[in-house]
Amino acid sequence: MRSRLALSTAYSLLFSPVAVDDLFNRLQAMQVEQVAITDRDNLYGYPVYREAAKERGISLVCACLLTERQGDLFAFVQDQKGYELLCTLISKRNLDPSFSYLPTLKKTSEGLVLATTSSAILSQLADTGAALYGAISPDSLQIITTAKKLAVPLLAIDGAFLLEEGQREVHRVLRAIALHKSVGSLTEEAYIQKGGILLRQEEWEQAFAPWPEAIEHAQILIPYDPFSSSLIFPTYPVTAQGSAEEELKNRVYLGAENRYGEINDAIMERIDYELGIINEKGFAPYFLVMHDIVQMSSRTCGRGSGAASIVSYSLFITNVDPIAHHLYFERFLSPSRQDPPDIDVDFAWDERDGVFAAVFERFGIEHCARVANHNRFRLRSAIRETARCYGLSDAQITKAEETLFMKGVDALLDPLWQTIVRIATALDRLPKEISMHCGGLVITPKEITRYAPILRSADGYPLLSWEKEGTEMAGFVKIDLLGNRSLAVIRDTLQNLREEGVSLDERTWQPAEDAETVNALARGDSMGVFYIESPAMRQLQKKTGRGDFAHIVIHSSLIRPAANKYINEYVQRLKGKRWEPLHPRLAYILDETYGILCYQEDVSKTAVALAGFSQADADQLRKIIAKKADGKRLQVFRDQFFAGCEKNGVNPSIAEQIWLMMLSFDGYSFCKPHSASYAMVSFQSAYLRVHHPAHFIAAVLTNQGGYYRPQAYISEARRMGLTLTGPDINTSRIAYWAEGNTLIIGLMAIAELSRNAMKRIIEERKQGGWFSTLEEASHRLALGREDLVALVASGAFDSLAPARKRSDQLRILLTTTRSHSCNGQADLFSIEQPHYKKEQLPVAIQRPYSEGELHREFASLGFLRNHHPLVLYAHLLSSVHRIKACEIDQNVERYVTLIGYQITQKQVLTKTGECMSFVSFEDETALYETVLFPELYKRLYPLLAGRWPLLVFGLVKNDEGALIVEVQNLRKLGS
Incomplete structure (x- = not known):
């Protein structure tokens, strides 16, 4: 068996430049059958190269390089005890950089095979009973004498951290970045490791030919996979007489009575159905834990597919009735789904840290950890960091960047810059550092270090080594606790109202049934309203003229960028354009969205209905599309989809149309339960905006929440007829607040x-x-x-x-x-x-x-x-012949000149990859939307970089009821 041991990847951070896929492609080409990756003092990349090995049919030995002052020590995991020991050791080093592995390994190394190139380390471990080898590599043979003297067998390893000599310059730059030095100041002896190139198989065999036993020993390591086949989530302590399942049932029925008042047969049937699946899969403790967590904060919004669950709704984990809104529970859990439950919960942004602290206290810090992010080099930052390593100043770098990104690399004539760009390109997308995921959390039944190595985050939390995908691959059930500014806006608005004696009974509050709120959303009057205040969303509202809950749910899902080409068709169908479902089998699935695939689960439902997919396969297809996966996995499902469609008599051209619509769910998209959860928060926000505008805008400004800068909300407050006062030494609080129709500006401004x-x-x-x-x-x-x-x-x-x-x-x-x-x-x-x-x-x-x-x-x-800030430019405005923004509706299909004070802009790419931009402007009277098409944007985009008012010349167009100015020219006011 061809076995290659002790290879490093870019997960040896700021050391090796080897990308995981490049390494495994090379190994596959070399027909290597077994490999051990030994990154330096970490298992950061283990989930990634575990997946890469599986895809290529290569056996993987879980392993790590443990660095000691005396030299390197390689640890190869052979069973679960060895894995847990390795996780514990790495965790201790992460928490204390001075920690030495050797004292522990002298006492026990059960479950590990150890190998070292250091004579000093070999001597210390030789009499401990450890499974120990003297490691020889093509670049390091000095251990042989000591190994023979101590009667320790030899093990052939690679010790490679480069695929080819050309990567050496990238390695030098990585070391320079790590050490905050220039490339020229690095010496081979102190900072740069020699050798380390992965040899071809025949070269490798030739290098070790004098020691055939070392090659044989490399074949006997066990490719033990430490990732659990069962899910990892906490047990839940209940009374000795009861069980987690009984406790969950009791809590659900009690919660259902609070939610519904009276539990009818339909509710009972749905609860029993869900509890049956939850209990069968052993998930009762998870729901009990989530129930505990949501009670730790004043307001929450459980979202994601979990909002389709009546169990979640009854436990107040989510806030949308899944029966009333026809939410698809099987998108969350089903007997055939292998995935764990996934419930994301939003908390008021300023309460979330307190929630995390409460969770760690409730379940024990030794049983909890936050999830990591693996931050990667991006090309721009890689160029800057590489250039600094070559001694260039920030001013020199900025000047060269302008040339590079405007004219291309060929315009950089300096050979040094050619080198910098070449190295930076090699760094692009390599892992650089570990940070903390904004909301990911895991809770374990045993100590967290039994399952994975941990670090310590900047704010003191235990931090899992892996990012989201690796965490899930390891079997952890990840809990996402996220911050949401709009929940704080609602909280603060209600608190401000209570100070004035106005109190809303949230048990009976039904904002989605309020006619004034519905009408306001239909007009697009939603600045400050959670999730539906962006220019694109307000324009969609104006086009459709619909502000009811069902359509807000649709719109908040359909507004994703990849669905742009379907939005106009949706609007026209909503307004009465005749349409037929693309296939009769889709009628019952897509009727509510006018035949347009809108939600993530529509992809799954369509695959089941047209191509006969199982629920599990359909959900896997949805996931692969959502992750923008391509290549073999997507091709396999594509072939399965078209074969299934052909078997069921679906016209190939129709199948192709539907497949393309399914592919529009790549990346950013929502499931319906998620959209419904967001829509509930949107309606609560919108109701408060309509009925208590001063208090609402004050809370928006206080929480710095929303799509726009404070100036935009101040202007909106004036357009809403509010009185503004302050900041004032006597009336202002730190936060903004309101009294009646008056908004008092806070000292925080x-x-x-x-x-x-x-x-x-x-x-x-x-x-x-x-x-x-x-x-x-x-x-x-x-x-x-x-x-x-x-x-x-x-x-x-x-x-x-x-x-x-x-x-x-x-x-x-x-x-x-x-x-x-x-x-x-x-x-x-x-x-x-x-x-x-x-x-x-x-x-x-x-x-x-x-x-x-x-x-x-x-x-x-x-x-x-x-x-309005335009008063600062009054001396320039007096001579301008223009219309006011409030008069745009009187000038449709006319060319007009306006004053534009920029509020926000969004740059997008056309189908051909050209940049264009949608820009929101305002003047003293109103807000208005504009579009700059590619040719004009390419010429005028520098004018949009500042906050100076512009003269906007353009054609007013009516796009399905939403007005937009197609810009023909921009000019700086006064120029």
Whole structure:
């Protein structure tokens, strides 16, 4: 058997440049039958090369290179005990870089085969009873003498970390990046490992020909696979008399009574059906754990396919009734599905860290770990990092980048830059570093280190070595706990309302049934509303004129980029265009979406209905498409689909149309339960926007939540007829808040104001009441110059000195502060300070602000308190002949000139790969949408990089009821 041992891949981070696929393609070509990858002190890549080996029919030995001061030690896993020991050892090194493996291995190495090229290590382990070898490689034979002396057998290894000599320069750059040095400063002896090239099989055999026993020993290692065939999720402690299944049933029935009031036969039947599958698969503890977790926060949104489950709904893990909304449970769980349950839960973004802390406390830190991200080199960053390694400055790099990405690599005439680009291209997509997944979590029945090596995240969490796919491959049931700003928006809006005595009973709150909310969404009035506030979504709403729950669910799934070519057809069908299902068997599946495949499960349902797929195969097809997989696996399913369609009498051209529509689900797409869960949050947001707009916009701004910058929401607040006030030293809180129809800008809006100053203002106001004069505010607050400058620039003191210029306000504040500092604090506290009340404050007098004051206010806040930012350009606007944005609807099919203050833009690629852009602009009166087609965008895109107002010349078009300006030209205002 051809066995090659101790090879390194790019998962030996910042050391080896060998990509996993390149290595295994080479091994396959060499007809290697067994391999052991030994990356340095980690198993980061094990799931990846496990999959690569399986695809190529190569046996894989789980192994690792353990680095010691005295040299390298190779550990080959032979059974579960050996795997658990290796995971424990690697974890200890991760947590303590000074940790030495040797003391532990001297005591026990059960389940591991050890080999070393170091005479010192071999001598220490020789008498321990370990399965031990002296490792010889084509580049390292010095262990032979010591091995013979100690009677330790030899093992032939490769020790290769390069596929060819040409990769050596990439290895040098990786080492330079790791050590924060230049390439020229690296020495072979200290930093760069010699040799290490993977030999061809005949060369390898020739190199070891004098030691045939070493080759024989390489054949006897066991390719033990440590990944469990069963799923790994926590057990759940219940009473001695009960079981997890009984506990789950009790909780579900109790929850169902709270949800439905009365449990009818249909509900009972669905609960029993789901519980039967859940219990059969042993998932009851998982649902109990999830039930515990969702009770750790004020608001949650369980989403993903789990929202199709009435068990999840009854446990308040999800919030959408799967019966009322006809959600497909089999997308979540079915008897034939091998995948574990997958429930993603959103929490208010500022509560999620607390939830994680509570989970670790509840289930034990030794049983929990966060999931990792494997961050990779991207070409742009690889170019910059490589160039730095060759001693180039950031200015030199930026200049060369402009040439490179505008004109191509051939325009870089300097040979050094040719080298840099060549190396950076080799680095592109290689793993670079480990970080933490935003929400992934695993909980295990035994200590986490029995299942995988762990690291420690930057904020102190145990961190699994593998990213999402590897975690799932290892058998872990991953739980995703994610942050959602809109849940905090809803929470804060309701809290603000309760302060005014307005309380919503959420048990009976049905925002999706509110006519005003439905009508607002049908008009596209949804800025700030969760998930449906983007320009594309608001335009779709305007085109369809539908704002009911069922259509919002459809739209939030159909809006994915790959479905663009189907959206217009959908809109036309919705408006009455005659259509027939592509095949009669699809009628019952796609009627609700007008014959268009919309949800992920539509792919599975279609494969079952037309091609006779099993539920399991249909779900695998959906997954492969969603992951943008291609090649052999997709081709196998394509052949199966067309063969099944032919067998069932489906016209080949129809099958081809349907297959192409199925392929549009590559990458970003939703299942219906996920869309329905999001739609519920959207309706709660939309209801609050419609009925309590000031409180809602205040919460949106506080949570920095949404698609747009604060200026856009401030403008929207004015268009909604709200009164804006603040920031004000007396009325502003740190957060934005509302009272009636008035939105009070928070101190958090002031860019240069320190957090300590904000807290100081609030605390002093609570203790001593409101401030009545500048002098008093200065005395009581005792703030530094920077904070006072920030407050004055924002207008926070205007109500205390309405007639004074802000420069005068600052002079008085600073003079009083200096006087206070010179006299000491005794004078202030020897005089009894009055408790100023709101009623004692003078009424602020609005005075005209100077141009300089307005510019400083805009710089401080990012918007103006009382005006649209275009007022800053009034001197340039006076001579412009234009229409106002609110008049666009009166100018359809006309060429118009508008003023454009940019709100947001989205760059997209055409079918031919050209860039174009959709840009949202506004003026003082309204928001409007524009499109720049490729030729124009290529010429004018630099104008969109800044925030200076533009003159927009274009043709107003009515696209199925949504107005858009097709831009013909852009020009900087005043140019």
